[in-house]
Amino acid sequence: MSSNNIRFVVYPGGSLNGDLRVPGDKSISHRAIMLGSLAEGTTQVSGFLEGEDSLATLKAFRALGVEIDGPEAGRVLIHGVGMHGLKAPQGPLDLGNSGTSIRLMAGLLAGQDFDVEMVGDASLSKRPMRRVTEPLALMGANIDTAAGGTPPLYLHGGARLKGIDYTLPMASAQVKSCLLLAGLYAAGETRVTEPAPTRDHTERMLQGFGYHVLRDGATACLSGGGRLSATAIDVPADISSAAFFMVGAAIAENADILLEHVGVNPTRTGVIDILRLMGANIEVLHEHEVGGEPVADIRVRSSALKGVRIPEEWVPLAIDEFPALFVAAACATGETVLSGAAELRVKESDRIQVMADGLVKMGIKAEATPDGIVIQGGPMQGAEVDAHGDHRIAMSFAMAALRARGEVVINDCANVNTSFPGFVDLAARAGLKISNLDP
Numbered sequence: 036m037s038s039n040n041i042r043f044v045v046y047p048g049g050s051l052n053g054d055l056r057v058p059g060d061k062s063i064s065h066r067a068i069m070l071g072s073l074a075e076g077t078t079q080v081s082g083f084l085e086g087e088d089s090l091a092t093l094k095a096f097r098a099l100g101v102e103i104d105g106p107e108a109g110r111v112l113i114h115g116v117g118m119h120g121l122k123a124p125q126g127p128l129d130l131g132n133s134g135t136s137i138r139l140m141a142g143l144l145a146g147q148d149f150d151v152e153m154v155g156d157a158s159l160s161k162r163p164m165r166r167v168t169e170p171l172a173l174m175g176a177n178i179d180t181a182a183g184g185t186p187p188l189y190l191h192g193g194a195r196l197k198g199i200d201y202t203l204p205m206a207s208a209q210v211k212s213c214l215l216l217a218g219l220y221a222a223g224e225t226r227v228t229e230p231a232p233t234r235d236h237t238e239r240m241l242q243g244f245g246y247h248v249l250r251d252g253a254t255a256c257l258s259g260g261g262r263l264s265a266t267a268i269d270v271p272a273d274i275s276s277a278a279f280f281m282v283g284a285a286i287a288e289n290a291d292i293l294l295e296h297v298g299v300n301p302t303r304t305g306v307i308d309i310l311r312l313m314g315a316n317i318e319v320l321h322e323h324e325v326g327g328e329p330v331a332d333i334r335v336r337s338s339a340l341k342g343v344r345i346p347e348e349w350v351p352l353a354i355d356e357f358p359a360l361f362v363a364a365a366c367a368t369g370e371t372v373l374s375g376a377a378e379l380r381v382k383e384s385d386r387i388q389v390m391a392d393g394l395v396k397m398g399i400k401a402e403a404t405p406d407g408i409v410i411q412g413g414p415m416q417g418a419e420v421d422a423h424g425d426h427r428i429a430m431s432f433a434m435a436a437l438r439a440r441g442e443v444v445i446n447d448c449a450n451v452n453t454s455f456p457g458f459v460d461l462a463a464r465a466g467l468k469i470s471n472l473d474p
């Protein structure tokens with residue numbers, strides 16, 4: 036969102052140690068605001084991610100007439116307006132860098148009585164939206180996009196939605212969730228079938244708000260016209276943010292960290308499985324359930340990693356963690372091969388190309404393929420690399436510096452604040468030799 040060029044510099048010789056709690060889960064934070072707004076009663080959220088993405092969702096719902104108190108130290112109170120209580124906003128809703136906000140809200144707002152325009156930053160304005168607007172049109176929604184099927188989205192109010200039976204062409208929790216949220220306002224049943232399991236926070240949270248969602252193998256199904264009842268939500272730490280520290284501790288010398296209270300929903304734990312396949316020393320401790328989501332502490336110690344072929348069926352379960360996993364691959368012995376991951380090219384940046392470019396600058400053999408990458412582990416040198424405004428690229432290269440021989444300078448890091456406010460301070464406290472470079 037911010038356009039000023041924040042740059043990180045990371046010096047060699049750091050490690051990672053101690054007990055850490057990374058910020059709240061981004062996916063769950065978005066959904067808490069959305070469902071809390073539509074519920075009857077007051078929803079209390081703790082552990083909310085105070086990052087730009089989830090704050091964009093929060094501000095959008097305020098603009099839609101919902102009274103929301105906070106966030107204050109992760110606490111948010113949402114005074115729900117009920118399924119039909121949202122009001123027309125005064126102007127366009129700005130969702131910044133956040134694909135989850137715009138795609139989920141496209142579904143949730145498609146069945147309202149009023150028009151809404153949704154806009155985003157330069158990165159979001161390039162991302163594909165037809166994956167949501169096409170099935171929403173099948174439900175009866177009336178949505179305009181820019182010429183290439185990208186934002187801004189203009190939703191015409193007053194559409195009468197009907198449920199559909201839809202098979203997703205790609206494994207995407209955003210598209211699945213969009214259609215389920217539209218289904219709340221649709222006549223009859225909405226059925227969504229996914230080609231591979233993706234994060235199921237929407238289904239779990241709907242149940243938590245008392246809305247029945249039937250899950251039958253790869254299909255999630257709900258009937259429109261019900262109500263949501265306010266609840267309390269404890270947002271666990273985001274495994275996608277923890278992943279940078281998991282990789283960092285695995286590749287660094289003399290590292291031993293405990294990541295506390297991390298969400299370990301089985302649709303999100305691909306990063307643990309892939310790192311273990313590579314030989315990482317990871318323990319999942321004290322696993323228990325909080326508000327319908329599994330949570331655990333994760334201990335990671337220095338490990339000798341080896342290259343692997345990543346099973347394609349694991350890809351959606353680690354979809355946001357590949358930039359960090361590519362750094363692990365660069366530090367492993369031998370070759371790591373990823374395929375079946377073309378979706379990485381349409382994230383906040385083209386994560387295959389951008390990571391390959393940066394790793395090559397650090398002296399690693401990394402070859403992008405149309406749907407993946409082949410990385411040959413080896414020694415890394417210091418370099419100046421570009422995060423292309425992508426939060427996860429910036430944090431991945433920060434961790435790569437743990438094994439580089441020289442200093443690593445990372446350009447265009449401002450968007451780290453979308454998902455991980457306080458990253459530099461937390462990483463520095465744990466032993467990474469990182470600081471912000473003055474512009």
Ligand code: S3P
Nearest residue numbers: 062135206207208209210354355
């Ligand atoms: C998300 C789903 C994923 C993920 C994104 C968050 C969600 O996107 O990459 O960071 O909260 O539903 P896709 O649905 O595009 O895979």
